Amino acid sequence: MARTRPLLPEWFHRLGSPKGFYQMTSSWMPWLAVTAAVLLLVGTVWGLGFAPQDAKQGNSFRIIYIHVPAAFLALAGYYVMAAAGAIGLVWKMKLAHMVMKAAAPLGAALTLISLVTGSLWGKPTWGTYWVWDARITSMLVLFFLYLGVIALHYAYTNGEAASKASAVLALVGTANIPIIYKSVDWWYTLHQPATIKLTQAPSMHPDMFYPLLVMIAGFYCFYALVLLLNTRSEILHRERRTRWVLDMAEGGRS
């Protein structure tokens, strides 16, 4: 449709085809892996050993350095998944469906991390591992939404029907995301309000805040890395009967 007057640059169309996407992202992988590993390592050492302890909570607050970044990416990842699902539904783009499938287990794992670390943080600070307040319950709903998208992919033997059904579920689930964000402001919860706000300075001392920023950046890179790894693996599976994949398998790694 855009043959006479290309609206989008050439690389965009290459990204749209599974083969083009695979070849284009090949060179990104080592850089992403190294950046993610360095940021996560620096952030962990900084947060665990060098950030000062909290005046009230002592050292238990150090769990924030994985709890908050994991929760951030669990929420942002849901939008990635739902947006990919919407693009796949509207434009019938195969690659978008693959990205959506790749985002589901990654998001579920990050949600699980934030739930488990939150629980382990809750015991020494609140006095309980679990409480059914609005923030924690809506986060659990997010976990089940991710599991639902994964389950739908397994439930259908027809790939296209699976993509459609899970995209619809992902879109319906977007209603939960604003609730998670605002739950601590709208209702009485045991969970404290957000430390990092878009419009205000963070309510955290800079010595504690910088390692948190490093960890958030590290989790973002890690997310991109695993999303690409999953998508690339999915591309090879779906295109395993094509010449370029068979050639690659035979040793001529492109």
Added chain:
Amino acid sequence: MFQFDSLSAFIAMGGHGPYIWLSYLATALVLLWLVATPLLRTNRLMSALKRQQTLQHRESGKYQDISPGPRTEERSP
């Protein structure tokens, strides 16, 4: 500046050690699992394709057949 006087103080974390170290350990395991699964899945596929191709070359010596043989729907368990 390192916040702890000794290694044992670092491990104890002022009594919160078990919670903190368990959190970090669980996270590390999940992150490693996330990276390992797609890599292993890809490796399995590629070696299966390679095996299948070697077999085909052997069967059809003269010409190269790129048809994939019997359709097997593989799925990670």
Added chain:
Amino acid sequence: MHPLRRQRLIAVIFIVIVATVAVALVTYALRQNINLFFAPSQVVAGDAPAGTRIRVGGMVVEDSIVRAPGGLQTTFRVTDGPSEVIVTYTGILPDLFGENEAAVATGQLEPDGTFTATEVLAKHDENYMPPEVTDAMNKAMEKAHEARP
């Protein structure tokens, strides 16, 4: 845009809007039940049911913590500003429990208006600060207090 694609895009937007409205209506209808605890004002106004297991949350009033000698029984008051509720609790309190800190108590409202708790949780705020900074701030506050006639 291709008419078929436009149609599918409208369908996608429709799904998101309908789901959001549905969830918004449900949470609006349940807004009172979604609250984890009652504020002392609600308890004093009689909004909290007596005789059943509920939660009450608020700031622990300064100098209100009384520990019974030779036992684990503690009495304290929680406030949300305008109202206060007296809470009695037998058991071990969390480390972060203290005066001028928020707490959430689970238990039962007695006919006399006091609250008997079976569990007390500490609710901490979103501020994180090194101990030295807190000390320095407290000292500065004290100085400012002394300077005032």
